[in-house]
Amino acid sequence: FFSKPRDFSLPNSSWGPEMMRLYEHYNSQCEAETEGGGKQKGPWRRIPSYNRSLKRKTSFFCVCFSGGVYLSKLIQSKARLFTRSIKEAGAAFEYVLFDNSDAQKCVGILQAGHLLEGPPGFVHGGAIATMIDTVTGAHAAVLSGPVMTANLNINYRSPIPLGSTVLLESSLDKTEGRKTFVSCQVTSSDGATLHTEATALFVSISVRKILD
Numbered sequence: 276f277f278s279k280p281r282d283f284s285l286p287n288s289s290w291g292p293e294m295m296r297l298y299e300h301y302n303s304q305c306e307a308e309t310e311g312g313g314k315q316k317g318p319w320r321r322i323p324s325y326n327r328s329l330k331r332k333t334s335f336f337c338v339c340f341s342g343g344v345y346l347s348k349l350i351q352s353k354a355r356l357f358t359r360s361i362k363e364a365g366a367a368f369e370y371v372l373f374d375n376s377d378a379q380k381c382v383g384i385l386q387a388g389h390l391l392e393g394p395p396g397f398v399h400g401g402a403i404a405t406m407i408d409t410v411t412g413a414h415a416a417v418l419s420g421p422v423m424t425a426n427l428n429i430n431y432r433s434p435i436p437l438g439s440t441v442l443l444e445s446s447l448d449k450t451e452g453r454k455t456f457v458s459c460q461v462t463s464s465d466g467a468t469l470h471t472e473a474t475a476l477f478v479s480i481s482v483r484k485i486l487d
């Protein structure tokens with residue numbers, strides 16, 4: 276009845292060499308099968324990514340983000356996760372997230388497509404903010420369960436060339452009661468250029484409160 280949802284965080288033909296290099300770098304440090312058929316745990320875990328959060332929810336957390344229960348059936352059926360809503364591969368946000376629970380870090384690898392243009396030849400600041408929210412939000416959710424972004428503070432240091440691949444690194448600063456504070460840096464794929472710095476506050480939410 277339901278087809279298997281597509282996991283968009285796996286390589287596709289639009290991924291360039293830098294995107295593939297960084298993907299392999301982290302993916303090779305994820306759980307792997309040993310020669311004896313057992314499983315060897317690596318420090319990183321790839322976080323799967325779908326284009327819908329309502330029907331294809333993998334956790335209750337996703338239902339919160341969809342706000343689905345309040346939407347009309349028409350809107351529900353059309354709702355798509357913003358970062359996965361453009362069908363053409365490579366045209367907008369091509370990204371994959373990895374989480375490292377021991378180091379309390381999360382990384383995002385982003386290849387920014389031609390539909391994300393802001394200033395001529397460079398990525399739109401709102402698209403950069405979207406990706407920072409996505410990486411830090413996923414990180415906070417992994418750490419603290421269901422959360423909403425309460426504050427996102429961004430310093431844009433150097434523009435990101437359209438079509439380039441960048442690395443977003445999110446680190447836990449502290450947790451205080453319902454509050455999870457994280458920092459994020461966006462750098463060029465070789466780490467040589469700092470593009471963007473951000474801090475974010477996520478507040479834990481009660482799923483029951485939202486549904487009520």
Ligand SMILES: CCCCCCCC/C=C\CCCCCCCC(=O)SCCNC(=O)CCNC(=O)[C@H](O)C(C)(C)COP(=O)(O)OP(=O)(O)OC[C@H]1O[C@@H](n2cnc3c(N)ncnc32)[C@H](O)[C@@H]1OP(=O)(O)O
Pocket residue numbers: 322334336408409410412413416417418420421422423424425426452453454476478479480
């Ligand atoms: C289980 C793991 C599963 C992992 C799976 C991972 C898969 C991931 C896959 C894909 C990831 C995609 C990720 C996307 C991420 C996107 C996230 C968004 O974009 S969310 C949309 C934008 N955000 C909103 O629309 C919020 C609107 N605001 C609110 O709803 C409320 O203001 C809320 C919930 C944030 C807080 O409201 P209150 O009533 O619950 O709580 P109060 O009492 O106001 O605040 C609690 C504490 O936080 C402080 N606080 C609240 N807002 C603050 C602010 N803006 N600045 C500073 N402090 C603030 C308060 O002062 C208070 O602190 P004191 O406890 O008293 O110390």
